[in-house]
Amino acid sequence: MYAISLGDDGAELRPLEPWQAEEFLTHVDRGREFIGQYNALPDVVTDLESSRAFLQAYAEKAAADAGRLHGIWTDGKLVGAVLFRRMDAEQGTAEAGCWLEPSAVGKGLVTRAARVIIDWAVEERGIHRVDWWVSAANEPSIAVARRLGMTKDGVLRESYLYRGQRHDEEVWSVLAPEWRAGKRAF
Numbered sequence: 001m002y003a004i005s006l007g008d009d010g011a012e013l014r015p016l017e018p019w020q021a022e023e024f025l026t027h028v029d030r031g032r033e034f035i036g037q038y039n040a041l042p043d044v045v046t047d048l049e050s051s052r053a054f055l056q057a058y059a060e061k062a063a064a065d066a067g068r069l070h071g072i073w074t075d076g077k078l079v080g081a082v083l084f085r086r087m088d089a090e091q092g093t094a095e096a097g098c099w100l101e102p103s104a105v106g107k108g109l110v111t112r113a114a115r116v117i118i119d120w121a122v123e124e125r126g127i128h129r130v131d132w133w134v135s136a137a138n139e140p141s142i143a144v145a146r147r148l149g150m151t152k153d154g155v156l157r158e159s160y161l162y163r164g165q166r167h168d169e170e171v172w173s174v175l176a177p178e179w180r181a182g183k184r185a186f
Contacts, residue, residue, distance in 0.1 A: 006112040009074070013113045016071040016081060018059055021052035024071075027078040031101025038135045039099050040162065058083070065089055072104065072113050079104035082113040084121065092128035094121050098144065105140070111147045118148065118179060128176045135160070136168035145172035149182035
C-alpha cells in the first residue's frame with residue numbers, strides 16, 4: 001500500500017480499505033461524540049460489520065471511479081479521513097469531505113490532506129469543480145474551505161435533517177483554474 005507524507009510531523013495519507021475495518025471502528029469509537037456533531041458517520045459505523053460495510057462501499061465507489069476514501073494517520077494511528085463522497089469524472093465534478101477525532105484537531109491535517117486529494121482530482125482525473133458541503137455551524141470545516149481557496153456558493157436553508165433537527169448547509173467550491181492559480185500560494 002502507498003502512503004503520502006503530509007509534512008515533517010510524520011502525518012500520512014493512505015487509502016482506507018475493507019480489511020482495515022477493525023482499526024476504522026476503533027478510530028470512530030475514539031471520536032464518536034466529536035465527529036457526530038456534524039457528521040452522520042458515527043450513526044452509520046456502529047460495529048465491526050457496519051465498519052466493514054462502510055469501507056466496502058467506498059472500495060466499490062473507487063472501483064467505479066465514483067468516490068474515494070483516504071485515512072489520515074499520525075504516528076501510525078488512524079485519526080481522521082478525507083474523501084470524495086461522490087465523483088463524476090465525465091461531468092468533471094466531485095464533492096470532498098472530511099472528519100477528525102479530537103486528538104488530531106488544530107494541526108492542519110485536514111487542510112494538508114484535502115490539498116493532496118483535490119490536486120489529484122484536478123490534475124490527474126480532470127475534475128473541473130470540487131464542492132465542499134458543510135453545516136453552517138461547523139466553523140472549523142468552513143475555515144478549511146477558506147484555506148483551500150474555495151468560494152462560498154450559497155446556503156441551503158434547513159436542507160439537512162440530522163438527528164431530528166433541520167440544519168443550514170453551506171456549499172463551497174473551487175474550480176480547476178482557481179485551484180491551479182491558488183497552488184502557487186501554498
